[in-house]
Amino acid sequence: MEAYPQVCVDLMLDDRVVDLVVEGDDVGVRTGPLVDTSVMARRLQSSRMHAVASPRYLASHGTPEQPSDLSQDNCLGSLATGPDSQWCFTRDGTSVTIPVRGRFCTNDGHALLNAAVAGVGIIVHVDILVAPQVTAGS
Numbered sequence: 001m002e003a004y005p006q007v008c009v010d011l012m013l014d015d016r017v018v019d020l021v022v023e024g025d026d027v028g029v030r031t032g033p034l035v036d037t038s039v040m041a042r043r044l045q046s047s048r049m050h051a052v053a054s055p056r057y058l059a060s061h062g063t064p065e066q067p068s069d070l071s072q073d074n075c076l077g078s079l080a081t082g083p084d085s086q087w088c089f090t091r092d093g094t095s096v097t098i099p100v101r102g103r104f105c106t107n108d109g110h111a112l113l114n115a116a117v118a119g120v121g122i123i124v125h126v127d128i129l130v131a132p133q134v135t136a137g138s
Helices: 055-061 067-072 109-117 127-136
Strands: 049-052 084-091 094-101 123-126
Touching (some): 049 127, 109 123
Antiparallel strands (some): 049 123, 084 094
16 A cells, blocks of 8 residues: 555455455455466465364363364364364375364354364364464463
8 A cells, every 4th residue: 555555445354255256356365276267366375274272172172193083072163164064184195084063163264263272172274373373382
C-alpha cells in the first residue's frame, strides 16, 4: 500500500474455497492442491503438515507411538472435513490413512492451534503455524 497509495485493499479471510470471478475478487491465496486448473496460480511457498499436541494433553492421554494409536485420541478438525476425518501419514515413501474423530472442529486455523495449545486434543496443522509453539514447548 505504501508503494501504491492509490490502491485500496479489502482483505477477506475465509477458509472456504471461493470462485474468485463470481465473487469479484482479484487475488486469492489458497493452500493445498490446485483443484481448478482454469485459474492462474503461482506457488508462494511449500509447507508440510505435522501432527502435534500440547504437553498437557499428552500428559493426561499418553503419547501416540504410531498413527493407528490416534483412533483413541481427541483429534481436532476442520469444519471442512467435519468431526469424522482421515489423516494421511507418510514415512519413507509409505503412506497410511487413519480414520480419526474429535470433539472440536473450527473453520479457523488459529483457533484450531489455540485449542491444541490449551490441551484440548491433537491437530494436524501446517508447519509455519505450529513451529513457534513447538519451539516454545507449548
